[in-house]
Amino acid sequence: MSNTATLSTDNKQTWGGGKSPLSISYGKLMMWIFLLSDAFTFSSLLVAYGFVRFTFTTSLPNAIVKPFSHLSHTFTEEMQKAGMFVVERWPSPELVFNHFPFLHGIHLPLMFVSLMTFILIFSSVTMVLAVEAGHRMAKKEVEKYMIWTIIGGAAFLGCQAWEWTNLITEGASLQNNPFGPTAFAALFFIVTGFHGTHVLSGVILNIIIYINVVNGTYEKRGHYEMIEKVGLYWHFVDLVWVFVFTFFYLI
């Protein structure tokens, strides 16, 4: 009997007001709710990709398509002669994403995107280290790790800009795709563009936070919770990249 009484008072204490029932501040909870809604948006985009992908057959056999052959003007005709229609076949990622800066004309499938993935994972690690330093109120360490996070984010954006430029030069756009169905290029630009926009806003938020850290705003406030909130957003961007990477570059 006394047990039930204790439980009900505990419950009243948890939900009775005056304190957070989830042991989490208002701002952090709202960031989580925002991330949930953003996760729905990205899921819809990726499910749309899955839908379109499923309405096409498998890619052209690798034995027939040579690297960089889609750059030739007669690619479609040559394939047609071999009995294969380029517009029907979903492109093979290793033949689309095979460029690397300064190594022009060398077939390096998925190497550049692996580098981009590592950059993003690493900047996620430096972000979480900044959060950890913030718990200890170590201002200098927070500054150091925030700088690395900003550099990582900017490097990722630079890589993406390079990759986009390369694909656009090859003739890919929202209306055109030399590798196969137009939907492939359109979805690629929409989804990576939407992700890139998130990275860009993440970098801007990180810069604002960094300036605040340097100015000692959080030192005065008594806690570095703002780093945690922006950190949640930054890790979410990394999380989305895991799935963009899986669906666009691996499947």
Place this chain on the structure above:
Amino acid sequence: MEHIEHLEHTESPANMKKQIWNTFFVLLVLTVVDIALYFALLSNHSIYKNILFVFLGLVKAFYIVSVFMHMKFERKFLASIIILPMLFICFLIWLALTEAGYTFDSRLF
């Protein structure tokens, strides 16, 4: 007079730094495994290959959310608030892929 807010939050464990680097290592290895599997299964077009890649992606997502986003150390109730609604996505995937099958069958090109 400076105002210092009272903040409610769950504490991180003492070995947080070690856990961060372990997670980094796991993510690194899983990405390398992803790339290796991609080339090992290049001519394989079965649906199980796709399921394998999605599974590896979900494992990476689990590590990012639980350690980097601190979800492991938060209240379970918060975790369910965020994760349970994502189950709707499973329904959306099933719906979209079933419909895509019919669209594929009726393609004329």
